[in-house]
Amino acid sequence: MYLNVIDQRIQQDKRIRICDGLVNVKDNNIQLIIDNPTKTMVTLPKSMVVGTADHLPTDVYCSTLFSNIETEGTYVTREEEKQSMDLDKIILTLTQHLGNNQLYYQQVINLLKNHIILFDTSQTRTIKTDIHHVINTGNHSPVNAKPYFKTIEQRKNIQQEIDKMLKAGIIIPSHSPWSSPVVLLKKPNGEFRFIIDYRKLNSITTKDCYPQPTVEELINRLGGHQWFTKLDLKGGYYQIPIHPADKSKTAFITQDGLYQFQVLPMGLMNAPPSFQRIMNNIIGYNRWDYILVYLDDILVFSNSFDDHMKHLQQLFNVLNIHQFTLNPTKCSIAQQSIEFLSHTITKDSIVPLKQRIQAILDMPQPSSLSQANKFIGKIGWYRKFIPNFAQIAAPIHKVTNKIKEKKKEFYWSEEQIQAANKLKQVLTEEPLVLKYPHPTASFILSTDASEYAIGGTLKQIIDGQTHYNYFLSRLLTTTERNYSTIDREALAIFWCMEKLQQYLGGRDVTTISDHKPLQQFHKKIKLNSKRIEHWLIKHQEIIPQITAVIYRKGRHHGDADGMSRPDIDDHRNELNVTTRSMTKI
Numbered sequence: 001m002y003l004n005v006i007d008q009r010i011q012q013d014k015r016i017r018i019c020d021g022l023v024n025v026k027d028n029n030i031q032l033i034i035d036n037p038t039k040t041m042v043t044l045p046k047s048m049v050v051g052t053a054d055h056l057p058t059d060v061y062c063s064t065l066f067s068n069i070e071t072e073g074t075y076v077t078r079e080e081e082k083q084s085m086d087l088d089k090i091i092l093t094l095t096q097h098l099g100n101n102q103l104y105y106q107q108v109i110n111l112l113k114n115h116i117i118l119f120d121t122s123q124t125r126t127i128k129t130d131i132h133h134v135i136n137t138g139n140h141s142p143v144n145a146k147p148y149f150k151t152i153e154q155r156k157n158i159q160q161e162i163d164k165m166l167k168a169g170i171i172i173p174s175h176s177p178w179s180s181p182v183v184l185l186k187k188p189n190g191e192f193r194f195i196i197d198y199r200k201l202n203s204i205t206t207k208d209c210y211p212q213p214t215v216e217e218l219i220n221r222l223g224g225h226q227w228f229t230k231l232d233l234k235g236g237y238y239q240i241p242i243h244p245a246d247k248s249k250t251a252f253i254t255q256d257g258l259y260q261f262q263v264l265p266m267g268l269m270n271a272p273p274s275f276q277r278i279m280n281n282i283i284g285y286n287r288w289d290y291i292l293v294y295l296d297d298i299l300v301f302s303n304s305f306d307d308h309m310k311h312l313q314q315l316f317n318v319l320n321i322h323q324f325t326l327n328p329t330k331c332s333i334a335q336q337s338i339e340f341l342s343h344t345i346t347k348d349s350i351v352p353l354k355q356r357i358q359a360i361l362d363m364p365q366p367s368s369l370s371q372a373n374k375f376i377g378k379i380g381w382y383r384k385f386i387p388n389f390a391q392i393a394a395p396i397h398k399v400t401n402k403i404k405e406k407k408k409e410f411y412w413s414e415e416q417i418q419a420a421n422k423l424k425q426v427l428t429e430e431p432l433v434l435k436y437p438h439p440t441a442s443f444i445l446s447t448d449a450s451e452y453a454i455g456g457t458l459k460q461i462i463d464g465q466t467h468y469n470y471f472l473s474r475l476l477t478t479t480e481r482n483y484s485t486i487d488r489e490a491l492a493i494f495w496c497m498e499k500l501q502q503y504l505g506g507r508d509v510t511t512i513s514d515h516k517p518l519q520q521f522h523k524k525i526k527l528n529s530k531r532i533e534h535w536l537i538k539h540q541e542i543i544p545q546i547t548a549v550i551y552r553k554g555r556h557h558g559d560a561d562g563m564s565r566p567d568i569d570d571h572r573n574e575l576n577v578t579t580r581s582m583t584k585i
Helices: 007-013 085-098 100-114 152-168 199-203 217-221 242-252 271-283 303-321 353-361 369-378 388-399 404-409 416-430 485-499 530-538 558-564
Strands: 003-007 051-055 171-173 180-186 192-196 227-232 253-256 257-261 289-293 297-302 333-335 339-340 343-345 350-351 443-449 455-460 465-475 511-512 546-551
Touching: 003 369, 085 333, 100 303, 100 333, 152 171, 152 180, 152 192, 152 257, 180 199, 217 289, 227 303, 227 339, 242 257, 271 289, 271 303, 297 303, 297 339, 303 333, 333 339, 339 353, 350 388, 353 369, 353 404, 353 416, 369 388, 369 416, 388 416, 388 455, 388 465, 443 485, 465 485, 485 511, 485 530, 485 546
Parallel strands: 180 253, 443 511, 511 546
Antiparallel strands: 003 051, 171 257, 180 192, 227 297, 227 333, 253 257, 289 297, 339 343, 343 350, 443 455, 455 465
16 A cells, blocks of 8 residues: 655654655554654654555555564655655754744755755765876886785774775776785774875876865855855765776785775875866856865855755756765755854854864873974964964974974973963963955954064954954064064065955955054055065055055054064074864864
């Protein structure tokens, strides 16, 4: 018999799920599966009518979803849905936050139902695309390596991972002349991470220079939008095909066999740009209008809910055509606040993720160079929220940025301890919130320079309130520290203007400086400083943005003045740099 649920409001009011489908009738009884995905008990009154039963239609897709001693039956779904109770749970989980707005809730439910195949992770799929990942090694002969020795326990762990990938069609046995060894990295929970050591292969691979967006430009693009959806691609790279001629180059060797990838593995040098190229090509030119792609994350952003539904519909259509699979546990649908790239994003502001901040606060004082680099890298990820970052972090940079030959010279004295504690204190005391630039309000850029550093603050005054958009600062190089005062103060303006172009976007800026001789420098053709004249020519495209340079005495110039005055005596050439490898949190 076919069960038809006649009143969908039952499901919405009770927060339960009853699917249309086939049921077995035995002794005039039907055993019906009703799913309660919530954590609270739901009571259904006796004799409640939930649906009607009729003879089986001919256009159904049958699959056994539940079969055990208690039910002794099968449950099947319509062909047009092709979804299990697990997928129904996924839909409810992804839409629970919309429960108070039935109109929004039902629209999202219907959208996800129509594209439920995207969230079906029961099978591994390779996307349909004419673009493949290419490993360009020129005429170089194959490189290979012997397998790294592993204990019996480690060999078992490796084989378990291999068996999973074989079953999923990710890898196949190989006869390749190429080979790279397997490395097992132990996770904090005691489990092992399966990694291929592709360093030899990467060393002879031609670099792919396809552009990849920066974190700053991605986050800045989201300002002013009210609705967000974040989609995570299941397996990420494993959905990307490799060019048939290059599959043998991905071969990896263990003590028990040789295998090669059918899809893009982690660890290949050009994997990120190749992935970005494929995603940009598939999504098309609309990507900057309402879609961002960063590694295996896709973010959809819209000004209104109706627009958001249209944008999601268009994106889901494209993803379905190309047979993508999403990871439902890492997706967030139709949210007005979203976690993206270690930040919480809303329409008006950017805030660091609380759990990321807590992870930094929980870090012990470093006892090695690698630990110090890890600490400054993690906290440096949020430097744009921290006034005076260069000043506070200067003692730590004195003992990091070591060249390889001087790594053994590492030390962590009271000066570094105080700096680390101060940075942690700022994270707990300061309101770590940056406002997105208002589209019509004027920008104010306060800059300053000291003997050792330069810094700036970008802000707007809206309804009498100061909205901070960005804090930035850096240490001066050894050469820059020898500049005259006017040159250092001018450098602060040029550097800040250049760094903030993605925020300024060609708009007018009022600059505030505590160095009076710079008041008209941007309008003069002839200056007493050849260096500033050179900078004016070099940056001539951004100079017209400066409408005025206002002089303000140092004691009235606090928000930028403090950012440039680190108490350090180190005169080495140290740039305050945060690398991507140091920012993995």
